[in-house]
Amino acid sequence: MPELPEVENARSVIARAALDREVVDVDDHDTWVCRPHPPGEIRAALVGRRLTVAHRRGKSMWCETSGDGPVLGIHLGMSGKIVVADPDGTEVDGGDYWERGRAPGDFRYSRFALTFADGGRLMLVDPRRLGRIRLDPPIELLGPDATEITPAQFRAMLGRGTAPVKARLLDQHAIAGIGNLLADDILWRARMHPGKPVDDLSADEVAALLRATRYAIRTSVAGGGVHTLEIVRMRGPDARCPRDGTPMSHGTYGGRSTWFCPLDQRL
DNA sequence: TATAGTGTTATCGG
C-alpha cells in the first residue's frame, strides 16, 4: 500500500488528530515491529509525553515529543496504516483498507498503539508486520525526499554503474519516497525501459526522468494515492499501454515485479 | 493448497 503519497496522508492524519495529546499508555509488545526495543522500553520513554510535530521524508515518518523526549520513528512497511480512533473505538481518521467488515473498535491488526488521556488511540494497523516503530530512527541515511529533490541532486543520485534505472529509483538512500508502483509510472511517462543501465542515460534522459518523477508524485499525492496513477490501474494479465494499446510486458527489475510498454519504453 | 505482494535489509559473490 504505502508509497510517498500514502505516507504523506498518514503524516497528515497524525498532525491533524494526534498531536498535543498526553500519552497515558503504549502498546509496544510486538517485538518484531518494535525491534530492537524490548517490550516496555518505548512505553517508558513516551508515557507522560505528547507528540508535538509529525515529519516525513520519503516513506519514513517521525514525531518529536514533548519535554525533550525521544523521536518516535514510524514506518508503514508494505501493509501498515495509521488509524486514530475515539475512546469507543470509532475510527476518527486513517481509512479502513485492511479492516473492511470489522466491528467498530475491532482493530485486529494493531501492532503498536498510543493511548491518550481521553481514551483515544493512535494505532499502527499492519497485517503483515513489515512496518516498524523505533526510537530515534536514522533518518540521515535517507536520500533527498522525492518531492523536494533538486536537478543537481537528481543527477548525482543517478550516479554511475550498471544498475538498472528502476533499481536506482527504488534505492531509498539515493532518493526517498519512490516505491514499486510509482517507479513503473515514472518510467512509463519518461518512455524509458526499466532495465536501462544508469550509465547509459543522456542529460536529456535524466531531465525527462526528473520531469516524469515530479509529475507522477504531484498527481498521485493530489489524487490521494498511487492507485490513482494511470499505469498502476493497468496492471494485470490483460494490461495494455494507455498510449498505444500494446500489451504490457511483465518482468523483474530491481528485484520487483515490473510492468512496462515494450513498444515505447526502450533500452 | 499454491502464489504474489505497494518495503527494507542482511548476506553473498564479483
Place this chain on the structure above:
DNA sequence: ACCGATAACACTAT
C-alpha cells in the same frame, strides 16, 4: 571496500 543481486522477513488475499 564498493556495487549489485538475491533471499528473507510475516502474513493476507486471491
